[in-house]
Amino acid sequence: MQHEKQIVSIILLNWNGEKDTVECLKSLRKLDYQDYVIYLVDNDSRESSLKYIEKYLNESSYNSDIITSDDLNMYQKPDDVNLIFILNHENAGFAGGNNVALNYLIDNPEVTDYVLLLNNDTIIKPNLIDALLDKLHTDEKIGFIGVPHYYYDNPDKLQTIGGGFIDIKHAEAIACMEDKDEFDFITGSCIFMPIEVLKQIGSLPEDYFMYWEDVDWSTNARNHGYKLVITTDTSIYHKEGASIKSYKRIYYHTRNRIWYMRKYTNSIKYYKFLVYMILFVLKTSTTAKNEDDKDYAKTLKLGLKDALLNNKTII
Structure with missing residues:
Protein backbone atom coordinates (compact mmCIF):
# COMPACT_ATOMS: atom_id res chain seq x y z
CA MET A 1 0.00 0.00 0.00
CA GLN A 2 1.23 3.52 -0.82
CA HIS A 3 1.37 5.73 2.28
CA GLU A 4 1.14 9.51 2.42
CA LYS A 5 4.32 11.34 3.32
CA GLN A 6 4.87 10.93 7.04
CA ILE A 7 8.18 10.88 8.85
CA VAL A 8 9.47 7.71 10.48
CA SER A 9 12.25 8.20 13.03
CA ILE A 10 14.55 5.17 13.16
CA ILE A 11 16.65 4.85 16.31
CA LEU A 12 19.86 2.82 16.30
CA LEU A 13 22.31 2.38 19.19
CA ASN A 14 26.02 1.72 18.68
CA TRP A 15 28.46 0.58 21.34
CA ASN A 16 31.69 -0.65 19.77
CA GLY A 17 29.65 -2.48 17.15
CA GLU A 18 30.70 -0.41 14.17
CA LYS A 19 30.69 -3.21 11.60
CA ASP A 20 27.20 -4.33 12.60
CA THR A 21 26.03 -0.73 12.60
CA VAL A 22 27.35 0.00 9.13
CA GLU A 23 25.84 -3.20 7.74
CA CYS A 24 22.49 -2.23 9.27
CA LEU A 25 22.75 1.30 7.80
CA LYS A 26 23.48 -0.16 4.38
CA SER A 27 20.31 -2.26 4.56
CA LEU A 28 18.24 0.72 5.73
CA ARG A 29 19.44 2.71 2.71
CA LYS A 30 17.53 0.20 0.56
CA LEU A 31 14.17 0.93 2.21
CA ASP A 32 11.26 1.35 -0.18
CA TYR A 33 9.89 4.01 2.18
CA GLN A 34 12.06 7.12 1.91
CA ASP A 35 10.53 9.56 4.41
CA TYR A 36 12.68 8.66 7.37
CA VAL A 37 15.34 10.13 9.63
CA ILE A 38 17.87 7.93 11.42
CA TYR A 39 18.98 8.85 14.93
CA LEU A 40 22.20 6.90 15.42
CA VAL A 41 23.24 7.18 19.07
CA ASP A 42 26.76 6.18 20.02
CA ASN A 43 27.06 5.01 23.65
CA ASP A 44 30.60 6.30 24.31
CA SER A 45 32.39 3.82 22.04
CA ARG A 46 36.13 3.73 21.50
CA GLU A 47 37.55 6.20 18.99
CA SER A 48 38.16 3.54 16.34
CA SER A 49 34.46 2.62 16.32
CA LEU A 50 33.47 6.25 15.78
CA LYS A 51 36.01 6.74 13.01
CA TYR A 52 34.81 3.60 11.21
CA ILE A 53 31.22 4.86 11.19
CA GLU A 54 32.23 8.41 10.26
CA LYS A 55 34.23 7.08 7.30
CA TYR A 56 31.22 5.13 6.07
CA LEU A 57 28.91 8.13 6.44
CA ASN A 58 31.31 10.35 4.50
CA GLU A 59 31.39 7.85 1.65
CA SER A 60 27.72 6.87 1.70
CA SER A 61 24.63 8.47 0.17
CA TYR A 62 23.37 9.53 3.60
CA ASN A 63 23.20 13.26 4.33
CA SER A 64 24.44 13.24 7.93
CA ASP A 65 25.23 15.57 10.81
CA ILE A 66 27.30 14.77 13.90
CA ILE A 67 26.37 16.34 17.24
CA THR A 68 26.76 15.55 20.95
CA SER A 69 23.84 14.38 23.08
CA ASP A 70 24.16 17.59 25.13
CA ASP A 71 23.50 19.66 22.01
CA LEU A 72 20.60 17.59 20.67
CA ASN A 73 17.75 19.64 22.14
CA MET A 74 19.12 22.80 20.53
CA TYR A 75 19.74 21.15 17.19
CA GLN A 76 17.84 22.39 14.14
CA LYS A 77 17.93 19.67 11.50
CA PRO A 78 18.38 20.87 7.91
CA ASP A 79 15.70 19.51 5.58
CA ASP A 80 18.13 17.42 3.56
CA VAL A 81 19.70 15.62 6.57
CA ASN A 82 18.42 12.05 6.95
CA LEU A 83 20.89 10.76 9.56
CA ILE A 84 21.95 12.36 12.82
CA PHE A 85 24.98 10.78 14.50
CA ILE A 86 24.61 11.57 18.21
CA LEU A 87 27.64 11.13 20.47
CA ASN A 88 26.66 10.23 24.03
CA HIS A 89 29.16 11.10 26.76
CA GLU A 90 28.72 7.80 28.64
CA ASN A 91 27.68 4.20 28.14
CA ALA A 92 24.16 4.57 29.46
CA GLY A 93 23.07 1.03 28.62
CA PHE A 94 20.44 -0.06 26.12
CA ALA A 95 17.64 2.05 27.58
CA GLY A 96 19.70 5.12 28.45
CA GLY A 97 21.36 5.20 25.05
CA ASN A 98 18.14 4.83 23.09
CA ASN A 99 16.44 7.34 25.38
CA VAL A 100 18.77 10.07 24.14
CA ALA A 101 16.79 9.96 20.90
CA LEU A 102 13.44 8.85 22.36
CA ASN A 103 13.36 11.73 24.86
CA TYR A 104 14.22 14.17 22.09
CA LEU A 105 11.25 12.92 20.05
CA ILE A 106 8.95 13.13 23.08
CA ASP A 107 10.03 16.74 23.61
CA ASN A 108 9.77 17.54 19.88
CA PRO A 109 6.88 15.40 18.59
CA GLU A 110 6.32 17.70 15.64
CA VAL A 111 9.45 16.34 13.91
CA THR A 112 8.07 12.82 13.43
CA ASP A 113 4.93 10.72 13.00
CA TYR A 114 6.27 7.26 13.85
CA VAL A 115 9.16 5.76 15.77
CA LEU A 116 11.07 2.57 15.00
CA LEU A 117 13.44 1.23 17.65
CA LEU A 118 15.86 -1.09 15.86
CA ASN A 119 18.91 -3.03 16.99
CA ASN A 120 22.12 -2.21 15.16
CA ASP A 121 22.86 -5.93 14.71
CA THR A 122 19.90 -6.43 12.38
CA ILE A 123 19.44 -6.44 8.61
CA ILE A 124 16.07 -5.30 7.29
CA LYS A 125 13.99 -5.97 4.21
CA PRO A 126 13.14 -3.04 1.92
CA ASN A 127 9.40 -3.29 2.67
CA LEU A 128 9.84 -3.02 6.45
CA ILE A 129 8.25 0.40 7.00
CA ASP A 130 5.40 -0.13 4.52
CA ALA A 131 4.49 -3.45 6.14
CA LEU A 132 4.53 -1.92 9.62
CA LEU A 133 2.31 0.97 8.51
CA ASP A 134 -0.11 -1.41 6.79
CA LYS A 135 -0.49 -3.38 10.03
CA LEU A 136 -0.84 -0.26 12.17
CA HIS A 137 -3.76 0.99 10.09
CA THR A 138 -5.77 -2.19 10.69
CA ASP A 139 -6.66 -1.30 14.31
CA GLU A 140 -6.57 2.04 16.11
CA LYS A 141 -5.82 0.26 19.41
CA ILE A 142 -2.43 -1.04 18.21
CA GLY A 143 0.44 0.46 20.18
CA PHE A 144 3.54 -1.63 19.40
CA ILE A 145 4.27 -3.70 16.30
CA GLY A 146 7.07 -6.22 15.91
CA VAL A 147 8.26 -8.42 13.06
CA PRO A 148 9.61 -11.97 12.77
CA HIS A 149 13.34 -12.35 13.41
CA TYR A 150 15.40 -14.85 11.45
CA TYR A 151 18.96 -15.85 12.30
CA TYR A 152 21.51 -13.81 10.38
CA ASP A 153 23.77 -16.84 9.96
CA ASN A 154 20.87 -19.17 9.18
CA PRO A 155 18.33 -16.99 7.34
CA ASP A 156 15.76 -19.75 6.88
CA LYS A 157 15.53 -20.45 10.62
CA LEU A 158 13.08 -18.44 12.73
CA GLN A 159 14.54 -16.93 15.88
CA THR A 160 11.32 -15.40 17.23
CA ILE A 161 8.05 -14.24 15.73
CA GLY A 162 8.80 -10.80 17.21
CA GLY A 163 6.77 -11.00 20.41
CA GLY A 164 6.29 -13.22 23.41
CA PHE A 165 4.52 -14.03 26.64
CA ILE A 166 5.41 -13.65 30.30
CA ASP A 167 5.41 -16.63 32.65
CA ILE A 168 4.56 -14.49 35.65
CA LYS A 169 5.05 -17.35 38.15
CA HIS A 170 8.72 -17.77 37.23
CA ALA A 171 9.32 -14.31 35.72
CA GLU A 172 10.36 -15.65 32.36
CA ALA A 173 9.90 -13.68 29.15
CA ILE A 174 9.25 -16.42 26.59
CA ALA A 175 9.78 -15.61 22.92
CA CYS A 176 6.98 -16.93 20.74
CA MET A 177 7.50 -18.83 17.49
CA GLU A 178 4.05 -18.37 15.96
CA ASP A 179 1.72 -15.46 15.36
CA LYS A 180 -1.02 -14.63 17.87
CA ASP A 181 -3.68 -11.93 18.01
CA GLU A 182 -1.78 -10.15 20.81
CA PHE A 183 1.42 -10.52 22.83
CA ASP A 184 2.59 -9.62 26.33
CA PHE A 185 5.71 -7.99 24.92
CA ILE A 186 7.31 -7.04 21.63
CA THR A 187 10.97 -7.98 21.25
CA GLY A 188 13.13 -4.90 21.83
CA SER A 189 15.27 -5.40 18.74
CA CYS A 190 12.42 -4.09 16.56
CA ILE A 191 9.52 -2.06 17.97
CA PHE A 192 7.39 0.29 15.84
CA MET A 193 4.87 2.80 17.23
CA PRO A 194 3.14 6.11 16.47
CA ILE A 195 4.66 9.14 18.16
CA GLU A 196 1.39 9.62 20.08
CA VAL A 197 1.93 6.25 21.78
CA LEU A 198 5.49 7.19 22.74
CA LYS A 199 4.27 10.49 24.19
CA GLN A 200 1.75 8.65 26.39
CA ILE A 201 3.92 5.82 27.70
CA GLY A 202 7.25 7.67 27.88
CA SER A 203 10.73 6.43 27.05
CA LEU A 204 12.40 3.17 28.06
CA PRO A 205 12.84 2.44 31.81
CA GLU A 206 16.54 2.97 32.54
CA ASP A 207 16.98 1.08 35.83
CA TYR A 208 17.53 -2.25 34.06
CA PHE A 209 20.59 -1.10 32.04
CA MET A 210 20.03 -4.08 29.71
CA TYR A 211 17.43 -6.89 29.49
CA TRP A 212 13.78 -6.69 30.56
CA GLU A 213 13.40 -3.03 29.60
CA ASP A 214 11.45 -4.07 26.49
CA VAL A 215 9.19 -6.28 28.63
CA ASP A 216 8.63 -3.43 31.09
CA TRP A 217 7.97 -0.96 28.24
CA SER A 218 5.52 -3.37 26.65
CA THR A 219 3.72 -3.89 29.96
CA ASN A 220 3.44 -0.12 30.31
CA ALA A 221 1.93 0.11 26.82
CA ARG A 222 -0.58 -2.66 27.62
CA ASN A 223 -1.50 -0.91 30.86
CA HIS A 224 -2.34 2.16 28.75
CA GLY A 225 -4.81 0.03 26.78
CA TYR A 226 -2.73 -0.62 23.67
CA LYS A 227 -2.52 -3.88 21.75
CA LEU A 228 0.89 -5.41 21.01
CA VAL A 229 0.98 -7.23 17.67
CA ILE A 230 3.33 -8.33 14.91
CA THR A 231 3.17 -8.34 11.12
CA THR A 232 4.36 -11.33 9.12
CA ASP A 233 4.47 -9.33 5.87
CA THR A 234 8.12 -8.50 6.47
CA SER A 235 11.01 -9.67 8.66
CA ILE A 236 14.53 -8.89 9.84
CA TYR A 237 17.73 -10.90 10.25
CA HIS A 238 19.26 -10.69 13.71
CA LYS A 239 22.78 -11.39 14.96
CA GLU A 240 21.52 -12.37 18.39
CA GLY A 241 23.68 -11.42 21.36
CA ALA A 242 26.64 -10.30 19.25
CA SER A 243 28.06 -7.99 21.92
CA ILE A 244 26.87 -9.54 25.22
CA LYS A 245 28.95 -11.95 27.29
Whole structure:
Protein backbone atom coordinates (compact mmCIF):
# COMPACT_ATOMS: atom_id res chain seq x y z
CA MET A 1 0.00 0.00 0.00
CA GLN A 2 1.23 3.52 -0.82
CA HIS A 3 1.37 5.73 2.28
CA GLU A 4 1.14 9.51 2.42
CA LYS A 5 4.32 11.34 3.32
CA GLN A 6 4.87 10.93 7.04
CA ILE A 7 8.18 10.88 8.85
CA VAL A 8 9.47 7.71 10.48
CA SER A 9 12.25 8.20 13.03
CA ILE A 10 14.55 5.17 13.16
CA ILE A 11 16.65 4.85 16.31
CA LEU A 12 19.86 2.82 16.30
CA LEU A 13 22.31 2.38 19.19
CA ASN A 14 26.02 1.72 18.68
CA TRP A 15 28.46 0.58 21.34
CA ASN A 16 31.69 -0.65 19.77
CA GLY A 17 29.65 -2.48 17.15
CA GLU A 18 30.70 -0.41 14.17
CA LYS A 19 30.69 -3.21 11.60
CA ASP A 20 27.20 -4.33 12.60
CA THR A 21 26.03 -0.73 12.60
CA VAL A 22 27.35 0.00 9.13
CA GLU A 23 25.84 -3.20 7.74
CA CYS A 24 22.49 -2.23 9.27
CA LEU A 25 22.75 1.30 7.80
CA LYS A 26 23.48 -0.16 4.38
CA SER A 27 20.31 -2.26 4.56
CA LEU A 28 18.24 0.72 5.73
CA ARG A 29 19.44 2.71 2.71
CA LYS A 30 17.53 0.20 0.56
CA LEU A 31 14.17 0.93 2.21
CA ASP A 32 11.26 1.35 -0.18
CA TYR A 33 9.89 4.01 2.18
CA GLN A 34 12.06 7.12 1.91
CA ASP A 35 10.53 9.56 4.41
CA TYR A 36 12.68 8.66 7.37
CA VAL A 37 15.34 10.13 9.63
CA ILE A 38 17.87 7.93 11.42
CA TYR A 39 18.98 8.85 14.93
CA LEU A 40 22.20 6.90 15.42
CA VAL A 41 23.24 7.18 19.07
CA ASP A 42 26.76 6.18 20.02
CA ASN A 43 27.06 5.01 23.65
CA ASP A 44 30.60 6.30 24.31
CA SER A 45 32.39 3.82 22.04
CA ARG A 46 36.13 3.73 21.50
CA GLU A 47 37.55 6.20 18.99
CA SER A 48 38.16 3.54 16.34
CA SER A 49 34.46 2.62 16.32
CA LEU A 50 33.47 6.25 15.78
CA LYS A 51 36.01 6.74 13.01
CA TYR A 52 34.81 3.60 11.21
CA ILE A 53 31.22 4.86 11.19
CA GLU A 54 32.23 8.41 10.26
CA LYS A 55 34.23 7.08 7.30
CA TYR A 56 31.22 5.13 6.07
CA LEU A 57 28.91 8.13 6.44
CA ASN A 58 31.31 10.35 4.50
CA GLU A 59 31.39 7.85 1.65
CA SER A 60 27.72 6.87 1.70
CA SER A 61 24.63 8.47 0.17
CA TYR A 62 23.37 9.53 3.60
CA ASN A 63 23.20 13.26 4.33
CA SER A 64 24.44 13.24 7.93
CA ASP A 65 25.23 15.57 10.81
CA ILE A 66 27.30 14.77 13.90
CA ILE A 67 26.37 16.34 17.24
CA THR A 68 26.76 15.55 20.95
CA SER A 69 23.84 14.38 23.08
CA ASP A 70 24.16 17.59 25.13
CA ASP A 71 23.50 19.66 22.01
CA LEU A 72 20.60 17.59 20.67
CA ASN A 73 17.75 19.64 22.14
CA MET A 74 19.12 22.80 20.53
CA TYR A 75 19.74 21.15 17.19
CA GLN A 76 17.84 22.39 14.14
CA LYS A 77 17.93 19.67 11.50
CA PRO A 78 18.38 20.87 7.91
CA ASP A 79 15.70 19.51 5.58
CA ASP A 80 18.13 17.42 3.56
CA VAL A 81 19.70 15.62 6.57
CA ASN A 82 18.42 12.05 6.95
CA LEU A 83 20.89 10.76 9.56
CA ILE A 84 21.95 12.36 12.82
CA PHE A 85 24.98 10.78 14.50
CA ILE A 86 24.61 11.57 18.21
CA LEU A 87 27.64 11.13 20.47
CA ASN A 88 26.66 10.23 24.03
CA HIS A 89 29.16 11.10 26.76
CA GLU A 90 28.72 7.80 28.64
CA ASN A 91 27.68 4.20 28.14
CA ALA A 92 24.16 4.57 29.46
CA GLY A 93 23.07 1.03 28.62
CA PHE A 94 20.44 -0.06 26.12
CA ALA A 95 17.64 2.05 27.58
CA GLY A 96 19.70 5.12 28.45
CA GLY A 97 21.36 5.20 25.05
CA ASN A 98 18.14 4.83 23.09
CA ASN A 99 16.44 7.34 25.38
CA VAL A 100 18.77 10.07 24.14
CA ALA A 101 16.79 9.96 20.90
CA LEU A 102 13.44 8.85 22.36
CA ASN A 103 13.36 11.73 24.86
CA TYR A 104 14.22 14.17 22.09
CA LEU A 105 11.25 12.92 20.05
CA ILE A 106 8.95 13.13 23.08
CA ASP A 107 10.03 16.74 23.61
CA ASN A 108 9.77 17.54 19.88
CA PRO A 109 6.88 15.40 18.59
CA GLU A 110 6.32 17.70 15.64
CA VAL A 111 9.45 16.34 13.91
CA THR A 112 8.07 12.82 13.43
CA ASP A 113 4.93 10.72 13.00
CA TYR A 114 6.27 7.26 13.85
CA VAL A 115 9.16 5.76 15.77
CA LEU A 116 11.07 2.57 15.00
CA LEU A 117 13.44 1.23 17.65
CA LEU A 118 15.86 -1.09 15.86
CA ASN A 119 18.91 -3.03 16.99
CA ASN A 120 22.12 -2.21 15.16
CA ASP A 121 22.86 -5.93 14.71
CA THR A 122 19.90 -6.43 12.38
CA ILE A 123 19.44 -6.44 8.61
CA ILE A 124 16.07 -5.30 7.29
CA LYS A 125 13.99 -5.97 4.21
CA PRO A 126 13.14 -3.04 1.92
CA ASN A 127 9.40 -3.29 2.67
CA LEU A 128 9.84 -3.02 6.45
CA ILE A 129 8.25 0.40 7.00
CA ASP A 130 5.40 -0.13 4.52
CA ALA A 131 4.49 -3.45 6.14
CA LEU A 132 4.53 -1.92 9.62
CA LEU A 133 2.31 0.97 8.51
CA ASP A 134 -0.11 -1.41 6.79
CA LYS A 135 -0.49 -3.38 10.03
CA LEU A 136 -0.84 -0.26 12.17
CA HIS A 137 -3.76 0.99 10.09
CA THR A 138 -5.77 -2.19 10.69
CA ASP A 139 -6.66 -1.30 14.31
CA GLU A 140 -6.57 2.04 16.11
CA LYS A 141 -5.82 0.26 19.41
CA ILE A 142 -2.43 -1.04 18.21
CA GLY A 143 0.44 0.46 20.18
CA PHE A 144 3.54 -1.63 19.40
CA ILE A 145 4.27 -3.70 16.30
CA GLY A 146 7.07 -6.22 15.91
CA VAL A 147 8.26 -8.42 13.06
CA PRO A 148 9.61 -11.97 12.77
CA HIS A 149 13.34 -12.35 13.41
CA TYR A 150 15.40 -14.85 11.45
CA TYR A 151 18.96 -15.85 12.30
CA TYR A 152 21.51 -13.81 10.38
CA ASP A 153 23.77 -16.84 9.96
CA ASN A 154 20.87 -19.17 9.18
CA PRO A 155 18.33 -16.99 7.34
CA ASP A 156 15.76 -19.75 6.88
CA LYS A 157 15.53 -20.45 10.62
CA LEU A 158 13.08 -18.44 12.73
CA GLN A 159 14.54 -16.93 15.88
CA THR A 160 11.32 -15.40 17.23
CA ILE A 161 8.05 -14.24 15.73
CA GLY A 162 8.80 -10.80 17.21
CA GLY A 163 6.77 -11.00 20.41
CA GLY A 164 6.29 -13.22 23.41
CA PHE A 165 4.52 -14.03 26.64
CA ILE A 166 5.41 -13.65 30.30
CA ASP A 167 5.41 -16.63 32.65
CA ILE A 168 4.56 -14.49 35.65
CA LYS A 169 5.05 -17.35 38.15
CA HIS A 170 8.72 -17.77 37.23
CA ALA A 171 9.32 -14.31 35.72
CA GLU A 172 10.36 -15.65 32.36
CA ALA A 173 9.90 -13.68 29.15
CA ILE A 174 9.25 -16.42 26.59
CA ALA A 175 9.78 -15.61 22.92
CA CYS A 176 6.98 -16.93 20.74
CA MET A 177 7.50 -18.83 17.49
CA GLU A 178 4.05 -18.37 15.96
CA ASP A 179 1.72 -15.46 15.36
CA LYS A 180 -1.02 -14.63 17.87
CA ASP A 181 -3.68 -11.93 18.01
CA GLU A 182 -1.78 -10.15 20.81
CA PHE A 183 1.42 -10.52 22.83
CA ASP A 184 2.59 -9.62 26.33
CA PHE A 185 5.71 -7.99 24.92
CA ILE A 186 7.31 -7.04 21.63
CA THR A 187 10.97 -7.98 21.25
CA GLY A 188 13.13 -4.90 21.83
CA SER A 189 15.27 -5.40 18.74
CA CYS A 190 12.42 -4.09 16.56
CA ILE A 191 9.52 -2.06 17.97
CA PHE A 192 7.39 0.29 15.84
CA MET A 193 4.87 2.80 17.23
CA PRO A 194 3.14 6.11 16.47
CA ILE A 195 4.66 9.14 18.16
CA GLU A 196 1.39 9.62 20.08
CA VAL A 197 1.93 6.25 21.78
CA LEU A 198 5.49 7.19 22.74
CA LYS A 199 4.27 10.49 24.19
CA GLN A 200 1.75 8.65 26.39
CA ILE A 201 3.92 5.82 27.70
CA GLY A 202 7.25 7.67 27.88
CA SER A 203 10.73 6.43 27.05
CA LEU A 204 12.40 3.17 28.06
CA PRO A 205 12.84 2.44 31.81
CA GLU A 206 16.54 2.97 32.54
CA ASP A 207 16.98 1.08 35.83
CA TYR A 208 17.53 -2.25 34.06
CA PHE A 209 20.59 -1.10 32.04
CA MET A 210 20.03 -4.08 29.71
CA TYR A 211 17.43 -6.89 29.49
CA TRP A 212 13.78 -6.69 30.56
CA GLU A 213 13.40 -3.03 29.60
CA ASP A 214 11.45 -4.07 26.49
CA VAL A 215 9.19 -6.28 28.63
CA ASP A 216 8.63 -3.43 31.09
CA TRP A 217 7.97 -0.96 28.24
CA SER A 218 5.52 -3.37 26.65
CA THR A 219 3.72 -3.89 29.96
CA ASN A 220 3.44 -0.12 30.31
CA ALA A 221 1.93 0.11 26.82
CA ARG A 222 -0.58 -2.66 27.62
CA ASN A 223 -1.50 -0.91 30.86
CA HIS A 224 -2.34 2.16 28.75
CA GLY A 225 -4.81 0.03 26.78
CA TYR A 226 -2.73 -0.62 23.67
CA LYS A 227 -2.52 -3.88 21.75
CA LEU A 228 0.89 -5.41 21.01
CA VAL A 229 0.98 -7.23 17.67
CA ILE A 230 3.33 -8.33 14.91
CA THR A 231 3.17 -8.34 11.12
CA THR A 232 4.36 -11.33 9.12
CA ASP A 233 4.47 -9.33 5.87
CA THR A 234 8.12 -8.50 6.47
CA SER A 235 11.01 -9.67 8.66
CA ILE A 236 14.53 -8.89 9.84
CA TYR A 237 17.73 -10.90 10.25
CA HIS A 238 19.26 -10.69 13.71
CA LYS A 239 22.78 -11.39 14.96
CA GLU A 240 21.52 -12.37 18.39
CA GLY A 241 23.68 -11.42 21.36
CA ALA A 242 26.64 -10.30 19.25
CA SER A 243 28.06 -7.99 21.92
CA ILE A 244 26.87 -9.54 25.22
CA LYS A 245 28.95 -11.95 27.29
CA SER A 246 27.13 -14.81 28.96
CA TYR A 247 27.77 -13.84 32.60
CA LYS A 248 26.49 -10.35 31.96
CA ARG A 249 23.34 -11.89 30.54
CA ILE A 250 22.91 -14.09 33.65
CA TYR A 251 23.50 -11.21 36.05
CA TYR A 252 21.11 -8.74 34.42
CA HIS A 253 18.45 -11.37 33.79
CA THR A 254 18.53 -12.42 37.45
CA ARG A 255 18.47 -8.91 38.89
CA ASN A 256 16.03 -7.38 36.43
CA ARG A 257 13.35 -10.06 36.51
CA ILE A 258 13.12 -9.52 40.28
CA TRP A 259 12.75 -5.79 39.76
CA TYR A 260 10.07 -6.37 37.13
CA MET A 261 8.09 -8.61 39.49
CA ARG A 262 8.35 -6.09 42.31
CA LYS A 263 7.08 -3.34 39.99
CA TYR A 264 4.21 -5.14 38.26
CA THR A 265 2.86 -7.86 40.57
CA ASN A 266 1.07 -7.81 43.90
CA SER A 267 2.94 -8.58 47.11
CA ILE A 268 1.79 -12.22 47.29
CA LYS A 269 3.01 -13.07 43.78
CA TYR A 270 6.22 -11.13 44.31
CA TYR A 271 7.16 -12.84 47.57
CA LYS A 272 6.27 -16.28 46.23
CA PHE A 273 8.58 -15.62 43.30
CA LEU A 274 11.28 -14.31 45.64
CA VAL A 275 11.19 -17.53 47.67
CA TYR A 276 11.47 -19.50 44.42
CA MET A 277 14.49 -17.44 43.34
CA ILE A 278 16.26 -17.70 46.69
CA LEU A 279 15.80 -21.47 46.78
CA PHE A 280 17.01 -21.76 43.19
CA VAL A 281 20.15 -19.73 43.92
CA LEU A 282 20.87 -21.70 47.11
CA LYS A 283 20.45 -25.03 45.31
CA THR A 284 22.71 -23.90 42.46
CA SER A 285 25.37 -22.71 44.91
CA THR A 286 25.41 -25.87 47.02
CA THR A 287 25.54 -28.24 44.03
CA ALA A 288 28.23 -26.36 42.09
CA LYS A 289 31.26 -28.62 41.51
CA ASN A 290 33.43 -27.25 38.71
CA GLU A 291 34.63 -23.67 38.17
CA ASP A 292 32.01 -22.88 35.54
CA ASP A 293 29.21 -23.94 37.87
CA LYS A 294 30.73 -21.90 40.71
CA ASP A 295 31.03 -18.80 38.50
CA TYR A 296 27.43 -19.26 37.42
CA ALA A 297 26.28 -19.55 41.03
CA LYS A 298 28.35 -16.52 42.02
CA THR A 299 26.75 -14.46 39.25
CA LEU A 300 23.27 -15.57 40.34
CA LYS A 301 24.00 -14.55 43.93
CA LEU A 302 25.28 -11.15 42.84
CA GLY A 303 22.17 -10.55 40.75
CA LEU A 304 19.91 -11.60 43.62
CA LYS A 305 21.78 -9.44 46.15
CA ASP A 306 21.75 -6.35 43.94
CA ALA A 307 18.05 -6.82 43.20
CA LEU A 308 17.17 -6.98 46.90
CA LEU A 309 19.45 -4.04 47.80
CA ASN A 310 18.27 -2.08 44.74
CA ASN A 311 21.87 -1.70 43.59
CA LYS A 312 22.24 -0.41 40.04
CA THR A 313 25.63 -2.01 39.55
CA ILE A 314 26.97 -2.13 35.99
CA ILE A 315 29.10 -5.16 35.15
